[in-house]
Amino acid sequence: MTDIKNIKxxxxxxxxxxxxxxxxxxxxxxxxxxxxxxxxxxxxxxxxLKGEYPNLxxxxxxxxxxxxxxxxCMSACPVGxxxxxxxxxxxxxxxxxxxxxxxxxxxxxxxxxxxxNKGLIDGAFxxxxxxxxxxxxxxxxxxxxxxxxxxxxxxGERADLIKEAHARIAAHPDxxxxxxxxxxxxxxxxxxxxxxxPFSELGLPPLTSKPVKEVSEAVMGLTIPFALTWxxxxxxxxxxxxxxxxxxxxxxxxxxxxxxxxxxxx
Amino acid sequence: MKMQININPRLRLxxxxxxxxxxxxxxxxxxxxRYINGIGAISNLSYSYPWGFWISFDLFTGVAIGSGAFxxxxxxxxxxxxxxxxxxxxxVLTGFLGYTMVVIALLVxxxxxxxxxxxxxxxxxxxxxxxxxxxxxxxxxxxxIEFSPVFFEGIQWKKTAHFIHKFIMPFVILGVVLSTLxxxxxxxxxxxxxxxxxxxxxxxxxxxxxxISAVSIGxxxxxxxxxxxxxxxxxxxxxxxxxxxxxxxxxxxxIYLIVRFTQLTLANDLQYLFNSGLMSILFWxxxxxxxxxxxxxxxxxxxxxxxxxxxxxxxxxxIGMILDRFDVSWFAVRHPxxxxxxxxxxxxxxxxxxxxxxxxxxxxxxxxGILAFGLIAKYLPLFxxxxxxxxxxx
Ligand code: SF4
Ligand code: SF4
Ligand code: SF4
Numbered sequence: 001m002t003d004i005k006n007i008k009x010x011x012x013x014x015x016x017x018x019x020x021x022x023x024x025x026x027x028x029x030x031x032x033x034x035x036x037x038x039x040x041x042x043x044x045x046x047x048x049l050k051g052e053y054p055n056l057x058x059x060x061x062x063x064x065x066x067x068x069x070x071x072x073c074m075s076a077c078p079v080g081x082x083x084x085x086x087x088x089x090x091x092x093x094x095x096x097x098x099x100x101x102x103x104x105x106x107x108x109x110x111x112x113x114x115x116x117n118k119g120l121i122d123g124a125f126x127x128x129x130x131x132x133x134x135x136x137x138x139x140x141x142x143x144x145x146x147x148x149x150x151x152x153x154x155x156g157e158r159a160d161l162i163k164e165a166h167a168r169i170a171a172h173p174d175x176x177x178x179x180x181x182x183x184x185x186x187x188x189x190x191x192x193x194x195x196x197x198p199f200s201e202l203g204l205p206p207l208t209s210k211p212v213k214e215v216s217e218a219v220m221g222l223t224i225p226f227a228l229t230w231x232x233x234x235x236x237x238x239x240x241x242x243x244x245x246x247x248x249x250x251x252x253x254x255x256x257x258x259x260x261x262x263x264x265x266x
Numbered sequence: 267m268k269m270q271i272n273i274n275p276r277l278r279l280x281x282x283x284x285x286x287x288x289x290x291x292x293x294x295x296x297x298x299x300r301y302i303n304g305i306g307a308i309s310n311l312s313y314s315y316p317w318g319f320w321i322s323f324d325l326f327t328g329v330a331i332g333s334g335a336f337x338x339x340x341x342x343x344x345x346x347x348x349x350x351x352x353x354x355x356x357x358v359l360t361g362f363l364g365y366t367m368v369v370i371a372l373l374v375x376x377x378x379x380x381x382x383x384x385x386x387x388x389x390x391x392x393x394x395x396x397x398x399x400x401x402x403x404x405x406x407x408x409x410x411i412e413f414s415p416v417f418f419e420g421i422q423w424k425k426t427a428h429f430i431h432k433f434i435m436p437f438v439i440l441g442v443v444l445s446t447l448x449x450x451x452x453x454x455x456x457x458x459x460x461x462x463x464x465x466x467x468x469x470x471x472x473x474x475x476x477x478i479s480a481v482s483i484g485x486x487x488x489x490x491x492x493x494x495x496x497x498x499x500x501x502x503x504x505x506x507x508x509x510x511x512x513x514x515x516x517x518x519x520x521i522y523l524i525v526r527f528t529q530l531t532l533a534n535d536l537q538y539l540f541n542s543g544l545m546s547i548l549f550w551x552x553x554x555x556x557x558x559x560x561x562x563x564x565x566x567x568x569x570x571x572x573x574x575x576x577x578x579x580x581x582x583x584x585i586g587m588i589l590d591r592f593d594v595s596w597f598a599v600r601h602p603x604x605x606x607x608x609x610x611x612x613x614x615x616x617x618x619x620x621x622x623x624x625x626x627x628x629x630x631x632x633x634x635g636i637l638a639f640g641l642i643a644k645y646l647p648l649f650x651x652x653x654x655x656x657x658x659x660x
Contacts, residue, residue, distance in 0.1 A: 075390075075392045075458065076393055076394070076395065077390055077395075078388075078390055078393040078395040078396035079384050079385060079388035079389075079396070080389070080390035080393075096381075096384055097378065098377065098378045098381045098382060098384050098385065099376045099377015099381075100375075100376055100377070100395060101316035101317060102316075102455075104316035105316055105317060105458070105459060105601075108459075108461045110313065110601060113313050114313070114316060115304070116309075116311060116312070117303070117307070119301055119302045119303050119304045119307075120301045120380070121302070122304075124305065125377070206461075207461060212459070213458050215457045215458075215470045216392075216454060216457035216458040217392050219470070219473060220391070220397065220454070223397055227447055230446055231443045234340075234344060234439045235439055237345070238435065238439065241345055241346050
């Protein structure tokens with residue numbers, strides 16, 4: 001395996017068929033990142049029993065920041081608290097966050113979580129997965145990946161993982177849905193998902209390859225040109241109306257004067 | 267000439283004032299609890315609902331009903347419709363107080379209210395919220411400038427008032443530009459949620475719809491507040507002016523309806539009109555109350571000529587349009603939250619109903635606004651007679 005430090009575009013691959021719902025990744029993450037008991041950055045959900053005995057089926061899903069290639073959280077944050085590192089992770093900087101929670105609205109996956117139980121003194125912040133930068137920067141796998149006993153979660157170069165995912169589908173077309181969620185969704189993500197049940201059943205939103213921030217950013221791009229044009233138009237209208245009214249007044253005055261004059265002449 | 271306003275000194279700790287003060291006191295205590303124990307201690311906001319009543323009511327509704335200020339400023343200064351002057355000052359004041367209330371509410375809602383000014387130094391140019399923040403802060407300044415002549419007149423600094431008046435035009439234009447921007451941007455705020463906002467509401471032209479409806483809300487607000495304050499302060503009502511304003515409402519609403527339904531048709535969203543359960547009901551409620559009924563009412567001359575008719579029509583419009591703001595920012599937003607699957611572990615609400623303390627904050631701030639309006643109306647020359655002189659009523 002190549003050294004994790006040198007992976008150019010780091011990503012996860014989660015395979016729902018391999019997950020046994022042990023939730024060890026949750027514990028590992030909380031321990032590694034000192035997350036209090038009532039919170040978590042990663043969460044595992046069993047999505048229900050299906051079928052009839054003895055043909056029972058059950059799926060589980062590990063939710064996690066998708067580390068989007070085009071992060072919507074980053075686009076939305078007014079003060080730029082988010083950044084996307086070149087090698088993959090989307091990071092949050094609590095030193096500038098004003099706590100508006102717009103990022104939570106923007107993220108289509110509901111990932112950023114706000115600490116509602118802290119007052120001004122403790123400071124309430126957003127928390128989200130950091131891709132364990134403290135670990136990957138020294139060549140270690142993220143804690144959740146390192147802990148996973150079944151390799152349901154693996155870590156590596158994004159392009160390689162996409163290849164690997166398609167290879168798994170090709171090897172067992174009966175076992176998988178023929179799609180790698182995150183390859184194109186929301187403009188691509190660095191958390192890729194393989195599943196044997198429809199992705200919607202895993203609670204994943206149906207997204208196109210266009211990032212959800214696209215329209216919003218396009219409209220924002222129009223702001224300054226629009227403001228300048230609108231300002232100019234309004235100034236024009238103001239001057240125009242003023243001149244028009246003045247002329248009308250003058251004309252009215254002139255007719256009055258003309259009438260007077262003609263009366264005088266009589 | 268005596269330039270003092272002389273209205274019934276009704277504000278002296280009347281029962282109404284006592285109630286308002288009590289409501290403000292409650293809000294203050296609740297806010298203190300929030301600052302000590304966190305937003306969760308007083309509200310039902312959650313991971314699924316990061317924004318709730320405060321945003322829908324204080325921000326969305328507050329900004330919308332402040333739009334009378336720029337509508338009137340544009341009419342009086344830009345289009346030189348000087349006859350509307352008497353309506354200008356009260357609407358600028360409503361705008362100023364409304365926006366101040368928005369900022370105060372944000373100071374409760376923001377996780378880090380002490381950092382609100384970071385918006386001025388850390389700019390993320392792709393963020394709609396940043397644009398709104400900057401516009402609202404600048405516009406508040408502009409409104410203060412637009413209103414300041416009234417203040418200076420009130421303290422008899424006639425020269426200062428006159429001086430400011432001379433240079434008011436650039437500020438008026440700036441104010442209208444800022445208003446256009448942030449009234450429409452409130453709609454843009456939801457553009458980042460194509461996957462969450464119901465298709466009956468989500469459209470790239472949300473900002474356009476927001477702007478047009480803001481104009482109609484502005485007109486309705488002026489009618490509403492003039493009528494109500496005329497009753498409260500026992501002063502003459504500018505009925506024929508309001509009648510004229512009322513004439514503009516159907517035009518604005520017709521444009522709104524045309525744009526809205528054209529968009530729905532083009533986006534192929536008409537299919538949701540009747541079969542989306544609650545969403546269809548909300549949609550029709552806001553269309554019928556906010557646009558259709560007022561369009562009819564304001565088109566009838568008899569109704570426009572009766573103060574009660576005007577008031578009722580304006581109230582129906584306001585209810586419908588405010589419902590629209592609530593729909594867009596709350597009712598029609600579906601937050602997918604995977605946490606549904608393990609509710610016991612997480613602090614989590616799949617549904618959101620604002621808590622009482624949460625409501626009390628908004629109510630308290632609103633009471634403060636009403637009280638401030640009353641005080642200012644009492645001590646400053648807010649209302650003018652139509653020939654430009656101040657009322658010396660009774
Ligand atoms: S999943 Fe959400 S929080 Fe994570 S990068 Fe994407 S938009 Fe941001
Ligand atoms: S809550 Fe913080 S990180 Fe999220 S958008 Fe607001 S300022 Fe940015
Ligand atoms: S990468 Fe690290 S921070 Fe993110 S979920 Fe895994 S363990 Fe937690």
